[in-house]
Amino acid sequence: MSSRDAIVNILPLAASVADDKKGLVVSASEVNPNMSPRPLNARTFSGRRKVSQEAAEGQEQHHFGYDGEEDTANRLGQFYMKVVNFNVITRNAVYILPVAALLAIPLAVFATTASESRAGGIRLCGLFIWLEIVWASLWVAKLIARILPYIFTFLCGIVSSGTRKYRLVLVALEIPLSLFLWSIVSWATTSVIQVFDKGKEQPDWINILGRVLIASIAVTGVFLVQKVIVQLIGINYHRKQFQARISANKFKTMMLDQLYESSRSLFPAYCPEFLDEDYVILTGVESSNPSNSRLLGGLGRVGEDVTNVFGNMTSEIVGAQGSNPTSAHSVVVKALEMKTSTEALARRLWMSFVAEGKDALYQEDIIQILGSHRTEEAEHIFSTLDADCNGDVSLDEMIMTVVEVARERKALARSMHDVTQAVRVLDRFLSVIVVVCVAMIYAAFFSSGFAKYLATIGTQIAAISFALAGTAQEFLGSCIFLFVKHPYDVGDRVDIDKTPMIVEHVSLLYTVFRRVDNNKTVQIPNIVSNNMWIENVSRSKAMKEQISMTINSSTSFDDIELLRKELQTFLTSHDNKRDFMPTLELDILSVGDMKQLELRVEVTHKSNWSNEMLRATRRNKLMCALIASLRAVPIYSPGSGGPLAGEPANPGYSVTISREEAEAARTKFDAEKAAKRLVAHAPKVADAAPQAVSSAVDAKSYLRPADVSATSSGRPSADLGRDPEHKNKLGLRRTD
Numbered sequence: 087m088s089s090r091d092a093i094v095n096i097l098p099l100a101a102s103v104a105d106d107k108k109g110l111v112v113s114a115s116e117v118n119p120n121m122s123p124r125p126l127n128a129r130t131f132s133g134r135r136k137v138s139q140e141a142a143e144g145q146e147q148h149h150f151g152y153d154g155e156e157d158t159a160n161r162l163g164q165f166y167m168k169v170v171n172f173n174v175i176t177r178n179a180v181y182i183l184p185v186a187a188l189l190a191i192p193l194a195v196f197a198t199t200a201s202e203s204r205a206g207g208i209r210l211c212g213l214f215i216w217l218e219i220v221w222a223s224l225w226v227a228k229l230i231a232r233i234l235p236y237i238f239t240f241l242c243g244i245v246s247s248g249t250r251k252y253r254l255v256l257v258a259l260e261i262p263l264s265l266f267l268w269s270i271v272s273w274a275t276t277s278v279i280q281v282f283d284k285g286k287e288q289p290d291w292i293n294i295l296g297r298v299l300i301a302s303i304a305v306t307g308v309f310l311v312q313k314v315i316v317q318l319i320g321i322n323y324h325r326k327q328f329q330a331r332i333s334a335n336k337f338k339t340m341m342l343d344q345l346y347e348s349s350r351s352l353f354p355a356y357c358p359e360f361l362d363e364d365y366v367i368l369t370g371v372e373s374s375n376p377s378n379s380r381l382l383g384g385l386g387r388v389g390e391d392v393t394n395v396f397g398n399m400t401s402e403i404v405g406a407q408g409s410n411p412t413s414a415h416s417v418v419v420k421a422l423e424m425k426t427s428t429e430a431l432a433r434r435l436w437m438s439f440v441a442e443g444k445d446a447l448y449q450e451d452i453i454q455i456l457g458s459h460r461t462e463e464a465e466h467i468f469s470t471l472d473a474d475c476n477g478d479v480s481l482d483e484m485i486m487t488v489v490e491v492a493r494e495r496k497a498l499a500r501s502m503h504d505v506t507q508a509v510r511v512l513d514r515f516l517s518v519i520v521v522v523c524v525a526m527i528y529a530a531f532f533s534s535g536f537a538k539y540l541a542t543i544g545t546q547i548a549a550i551s552f553a554l555a556g557t558a559q560e561f562l563g564s565c566i567f568l569f570v571k572h573p574y575d576v577g578d579r580v581d582i583d584k585t586p587m588i589v590e591h592v593s594l595l596y597t598v599f600r601r602v603d604n605n606k607t608v609q610i611p612n613i614v615s616n617n618m619w620i621e622n623v624s625r626s627k628a629m630k631e632q633i634s635m636t637i638n639s640s641t642s643f644d645d646i647e648l649l650r651k652e653l654q655t656f657l658t659s660h661d662n663k664r665d666f667m668p669t670l671e672l673d674i675l676s677v678g679d680m681k682q683l684e685l686r687v688e689v690t691h692k693s694n695w696s697n698e699m700l701r702a703t704r705r706n707k708l709m710c711a712l713i714a715s716l717r718a719v720p721i722y723s724p725g726s727g728g729p730l731a732g733e734p735a736n737p738g739y740s741v742t743i744s745r746e747e748a749e750a751a752r753t754k755f756d757a758e759k760a761a762k763r764l765v766a767h768a769p770k771v772a773d774a775a776p777q778a779v780s781s782a783v784d785a786k787s788y789l790r791p792a793d794v795s796a797t798s799s800g801r802p803s804a805d806l807g808r809d810p811e812h813k814n815k816l817g818l819r820r821t822d
Contacts, residue, residue, distance in 0.1 A: 182225050189218050206289030209282045216278045220268075223275070227267035231260045255317045262313045266306040273299035301531040305524045312520050313513075320509045323569050324502070331498055338491045339418065341467050346431070347414040348455050349438040355412075360438070366430035367421045422492040432488035436481050446478035447471070474664040474692045483664065486700075497577030501592070504576055508568055508594040515561065564595050564612040573620045579696040581621040582610070586698075602698055624696040628667065631705065633687045633712065634675070638722040641683060645719050646672060652715035657689065662711075665692055665704045682724035687712065 169176050193214040196203055203210045235256040242252075256263070276296055280286065356364050411417075421427040439451050449468040456464045471479045471487055479487075526543075530536045551558070567573075574580050578589045579602070587599035587608060597615060599608045623629070650672050657666045671688035678684060689708060695701040720727075729735035743751075760766060 178225060178229075182222070185221055186218065189214060189221060193218065206291055207283065207286060208280055208289060208292065212279045212281045212283070215281070216275060219275050219278060220272050223271040224264070224268045227271065228260070228264040230267060231256075231263040234263070252321070255314070255321055258317045258321075259310065259313055262306070262310040266303070266310045269299060269302040269306045273303060297531050301528050304527050308520055308523050308527070312516050316509060316513045316516060319512070319569055320506075323505065323509075323572070327505075327572060327575070328498065328502060331494070335491065335494050335498060338470060339415075339422075339495070341470060342418045342422075342431070342435070342488065342491065343414045344456075345435050345439070345467070346418050349435055350414070352455075353434075353438050360434050363430045363434040367417065367427050367434070369427075422488075422495060425489065425492075428489050428492045429485050432485040433481065435488075436479070436484040446480050447484065448478050476663050480664070493577070497575065500576040504592040505568075508592065511594040512565065560595065560611070560613045563616055567612045567616045568592070568594060571616070573615075574622055574624075578622055578624040579694075579698070580623060582615065582618050586623075623694050626694040628690055628692055629694050630688055630690045631708070633689075633709075635685050635687075636678070636682045636724055637685050637716075638724055638727050639677065639680060639682055640727065641721050645721055646674075646685070648719045649715055649721060652718055653687070653689075653712065656711040656715070662707070665707070666690065667692060 169180060171177070193211065196209070196211040196214060201209070201211065205213070235253045238256055239253045273296065276292065276299065279292060280288070353360055411420075418431065421431040436447060439455060440447050441451055449465060449472075452464040452468050453461055456467075468479070469475075471484065473483065473487060574589050574592075574597075576589050576592055580587055580589060580599075582599075586602035588602060589597060590600050590607070591598040594612075596609055596611050599610065600606070601608060650670060653672075654668070654670055656662055657670060658668050667690035669690050671686075673686045673688070675684040675686050691701075691704060693700075732738060
């Protein structure tokens with residue numbers, strides 16, 4: 087794949103729902119051109135490659151993409167562009183010769199007719215000779231700066247190939263390095279000005295010019311150091327953070343190129359079997375009305391045919407197949423721009439490769455299509471498609487893989503753009519510091535009393551530093567957080583303070599997030615995020631999920647093992663082994679208050695939780711299986727597992743006993759309780775036993791006649807409740 091391949095944006099990953107079904111099996115040689123297209127709403131997603139007709143072999147192709155526009159110019163402009171673009175000699179000649187010719191005019195004048203013209207006793211002819219040398223030395227310095235990366239690559243490649251990556255630093259430093267070399271050459275050749283007046287004392291203007299050039303050397307040196315620092319940060323950051331991701335995404339895109347080329351060799355473009363998919367791949371629009379889909383597809387094909395003519399001409403001239411809009415790479419890159427076309431591309435690839443009578447793609451299918459001589463490459467491609475490592479690739483899995491490739495392309499483009507912007511902000515900040523240093527350098531060279539003001543300047547800088555201490559601390563902390571720690575990229579799913587969010591934009595001083603729970607936009611300063619716990623879900627591998635529950639304390643060990651077997655059967659089933667690892671952990675964490683057990687179930691997913699929709703689907707499936715397994719064993723919740731109170735199996739009873747039986751039972755219980763103690767209590771004086779009054783006893787037998795008559799008349803006796811010997815709340819007293 088070409089290194090000029092542009093990273094194309096695509097919509098975020100979304101789950102697709104498609105049933106794996108066995109359907110029509112048609113080979114490329116058996117396609118009926120008169121067959122009517124299948125309705126869009128009656129598509130069957132299953133394999134259509136006939137095993138007996140496998141003769142096509144894919145070929146690896148490397149294409150170049152064209153993402154520019156051709157500018158038009160008049161004839162003079164076209165002639166100028168031809169001369170400039172002819173070769174490097176003509177291009178530099180166009181830039182050098184006009185200015186050199188202009189400088190040669192006064193040089194010729196002061197060398198002939200005005201040869202005695204002087205400035206401070208020095209002939210002006212020497213000055214213009216020096217100017218010609220300075221102008222030519224600028225382009226010589228630029229030439230040296232341009233060829234220096236190639237020399238560095240050749241020499242360092244002999245010692246270690248790993249140092250070749252710093253060639254990019256030298257390429258980016260072409261202008262600062264050219265200026266630095268130019269200033270050195272300009273200062274070193276100032277003696278040419280006095281070439282016709284040797285032995286004379288230098289005038290003041292030459293001394294001033296010399297100080298200017300020496301100061302320029304220092305200034306360009308500071309400028310070069312600043313650019314070196316910025317480029318090292320940028321190169322190291324990009325190499326560290328994006329090289330692996332870019333390489334992996336380029337390989338997957340090239341893999342899709344090869345698969346699509348092989349698919350077209352089996353089923354030509356716009357054949358009846360894949361007419362709907364090809365139209366969606368071309369237009370990116372999926373309509374429920376077949377006529378609308380065909381109309382949009384027909385218009386797209388007309389435009390494609392027109393651009394194809396010019397694309398073929400460009401590819402013949404340039405020698406790059408990427409200029410051809412119908413090349414496999416161009417079609418794949420265009421399809422990855424939108425979600426609908428991406429899913430259509432995945433369906434076309436899967437259905438064209440799956441063999442007759444099969445509902446999944448196997449490694450043997452890819453080997454048979456690519457050829458036995460490309461077995462290793464086919465195995466690598468299949469391992470990329472088979473993300474869950476279960477030995478086959480379903481349609482849903484194929485769609486998820488292709489959509490993930492497109493999503494990663496978009497995330498890479500946005501991440502690299504945001505990081506580039508952050509590096510530019512850092513470059514601007516350092517440029518301000520360089521400007522201050524430039525002013526101080528020139529002041530030091532041209533002011534004899536500059537040293538006297540250093541103390542005053544230092545005091546003012548110290549005062550400003552106190553005022554800007556917070557800003558400087560935030561800036562430095564943000565730089566370290568972004569370029570050194572770098573906890574996330576654009577598109578990553580992260581948890582900050584247990585809040586699930588997705589990174590939308592990364593800047594030097596702040597980051598913009600989108601919350602997963604309510605879709606709100608949150609902006610957090612990087613200096614604040616630097617002090618938080620950040621959990622990057624997208625960078626995580628296979629993630630574990632722990633589910634805690636409380637169960638009845640009467641649950642036996644055998645029941646827990648039965649639960650383990652039920653869940654193990656669920657995890658290893660054909661439909662679920664794509665989503666979960668076969669490992670399972672059941673732990674009893676505590677017994678609580680001895681009335682319940684706290685049980686924890688630990689299950690490992692086969693991917694991380696960056697895709698929220700996929701995570702929710704898997705979790706829902708797991709929770710339903712868990713509750714079904716608990717009911718199948720069965721395992722009950724605390725306090726349950728028996729019949730409810732009042733049911734026939736658990737009726738309620740009311741028992742009436744006499745006072746003597748109750749006292750005897752109480753005395754027996756107290757004696758048994760005391761006998762169970764390890765150390766007996768010391769004997770105590772027994773309290774008088776309370777007198778229980780039966781509700782069936784007639785109250786009149788406990789009252790005097792006067793009291794009864796008083797209560798009957800509604801006027802209680804004055805003696806009620808006053809007798810200290812009474813023992814009841816009503817003040818009733820026993821009559822002897």
